[in-house]
Amino acid sequence: MTVALRGRARIDLREDLAQRYDAGASIRTLATQEHRSYGFTRTLLLEAGVELRPRHHRAPTNQPPTQPPTGYGRSHA
Known part of the structure; x- marks a missing residue:
């Protein structure tokens, strides 16, 4: 069983996951790695x-595999 993430640990993990997802990792891969x-x-x-x-x-x-399409990733609103 994993420990619930709260506060700074949760923020740090979500920022790390966002960077890796933006770089092309899949949600399934990120979930498995973490x-x-x-x-x-x-x-x-x-x-x-x-x-x-x-x-x-x-x-x-x-x-061959290509880069993820542009226009996806973090919104900068």
């Missing part, structure tokens, strides 16, 4: 102001 659930990881990303990429965003198998 030993957290997909839902909790997604919630932290939303708290950080990240605009989530569409689901199933994958390059066709006959082409």
Whole structure:
């Protein structure tokens, strides 16, 4: 069982997750790396102001992977 995150620890984790998500990591990958659930990881990303990429965003198998499309990531409003 993981410990609930509150205060500065929660802020630090969500900022770290947001940076890694913006760099192209998937929510599933981040959740696995942090030993957290997909839902909790997604919630932290939303708290950080990240605009989530569409689901199933994958390059066709006959082409090399590409960078995530522009326009997704943290909103700077």
